[in-house]
Amino acid sequence: MxxxxxxxxxxxxxxxxxxxxxxxxxxxxxxxxxxxxxxxxxxxxxxxxxxxxxxxxxxxxxxxxxxxxxxxxxxxxxxxxxxxxxxxxxxxxxxxxxxxxxxxxxxxxxxxxxxxxxxxxGAFGLTEPGGGSDAGATRTTARRDGDSWVVNGSKAFITNSGTDITALVTATAVTGVKADGRKEITAIIIPSGTPGLGVSKKYSKVGWNASDTRELSFTDVRVPAENVLGEVGRGYAQFLSTLDEGRVAIAALSTGLAQGCVDESLTYAAEREAFGNPIGSYQAIQFKIADMEVRAHTARLAYYAAAARMLRGQPFKKEAAIAKLVASNAAMDNARDATQVFGGYGFMNEYPVARFYRDAKILEIGEGTSEVQRMLIARELGLPA
Missing domain, CATH: 1.10.540.10 (Acyl-CoA dehydrogenase/oxidase, N-terminal domain)
Incomplete structure (x- = not known):
């Protein structure tokens, strides 16, 4: 436990x-x-x-x-x-x-x-330029050609996809149509350097500027049939499960950012003086930092709870969504408040809180937007899809 x-x-x-x-x-x-x-x-x-x-x-x-x-x-x-x-x-x-x-x-x-x-x-190719939250709207295709799969399409916002040490991208692609008319989606491992795999320039991003994020294109990319990951047609289910785990991890990352905002604000509040006293002696700053600590603590409890269920082999989809929602909100709110504690210096990129502010917003978007998390929670509560 x-x-x-x-x-x-x-x-x-x-x-x-x-x-x-x-x-x-x-x-x-x-x-x-x-x-x-x-x-x-x-x-x-x-x-x-x-x-x-x-x-x-x-x-x-x-x-x-x-x-x-x-x-x-x-x-x-x-x-x-x-x-x-x-x-x-x-x-x-x-x-x-x-x-x-x-x-x-x-x-x-x-x-x-x-x-x-x-x-x-390794990189994870799910999101496409025309479909983010609607992962089921995948347009990238893969057709069987003898002992190979031939992949065509594109992916967007793919982390770790263009570094010097990137070895592969596992991409989801439509490989057929199911009996009920839905798309059959399969995950396929595509090694870096495979002919036809295009890697764009790095995006110009608001935050996460020391990480690698790019768009990928597939033009008649041919890989061996044995590069299918898992079973043909199970790619969508596999990645839904992968995202459940990933949301717990993103919640932990968000908690860290939220706690980092507390760390930096405590140090600054002890050093910075206004009207003859450290700003940390004023109730307005004390309350702001106290609220920040409450958010970070609550976020930690949420991801610990989700991780506990995961490790016990219990269903944790709802708990993962709650953790991701709570923690990403905490990160965004704490980044805003930390910037306020720092005042003008919080707007200067030389201070970590400015970097935190730039990095926080994507946490409410990546690996499922806050709206998607609320949708998942509602469905797990039994509300109609």
Whole structure:
């Protein structure tokens, strides 16, 4: 059972990642962020620490831990920077975990050791330019041609899809029509460098500027038939399950950002003076920071609860949606309030809270918008679809 008192292994991991974030990430991430450079050295160090392999078995090159361990690492990284945190989150929950959950033994042996070690990154190709929340409206197609699949279409907003160490993208594609008229969607592994796979320039983004996000295009991309992930026609169901897990991870990341806002505000409130006193002595600032701590604490409880059900093998779709909704709201609200505590300095990019403010909004959008989370919660309560 998971509670607020972590076991020795989880607590040791959290302390290790917290120190790594402060010592290795904090001093360099501001410059990387402003130059929009991918943090290759940080990723290599995280790989050496085993962070990319936390929930993957030792048999397949991982650390043999659990998904909650990944969430703890994400929270501590995001207290300092979200670009680094989302690189880890997407690399594990979207890049490696689909192969770990649904791949053949041959696929696992081929891809997981490098993915778990952080030597390679995998990407998750679901969202398309014409369809975000409506993932069932997939237009990318794959047709069987002998011993191959031929893929055509495009994907948008794909994290880790164009780095120097990106090894693959697992893309969803329409492979037929079911008896009830719905699209048959299949997941297919497409290795980087496959002819016809186009990788766009990096997007110009509001936030997450030290992470890699691009659009992908598929023009007669031919891959072997054995590159299907799981069963033909099960791709949509697989990725719905993947997203449930990913929402718990994004909730942990959001909690970290929310807590980072508290950390920075406490330090600043003790140092900054106004009218002869530290601003932290004034009730207006005290109440604002107290509210921020309440949000971060509540968000943590929400993702801990979802993770507990996940690890026990219980249904957790509703709890994952609640955690993602609560935590992303907390991140956005805390980023706004932290910027207010800092005043004019909060508007300057040299201060972490400005970076937090830029990074927070996407948390209410990515891996299911807040509106989608509310829809999922309503359906889990038995309200009509």
């Amino acid at each position: 998971i509670d607020m008192e972590l076991g020795e292994e989880h607590e040791a991991l959290r302390e290790t990642v917290r120190e790594f974030a402060r010592a290795e990430v904090a001093p360099v991430i501001g410059d990387l962020y402003e130059r929009e450079e991918f943090p290759y050295e940080i990723v290599a160090k995280m790989g050496a620490m085993g962070l990319f392999g936390l929930p993957i078995s030792e048999e397949h090159g991982g650390m043999g831990g659990d998904y909650f361990a990944l969430c703890l690492a994400l929270e501590e990284l995001a207290r300092v920077d979200s670009s680094v945190a989302i690189t880890l989150e997407a690399g594990v929950s979207l890049g490696a975990m689909p192969i770990y959950r649904y791949g053949t033994e041959e696929q696992k042996r081929r891809w997981l050791p490098d993915l778990a070690a952080g030597r390679a990154l």
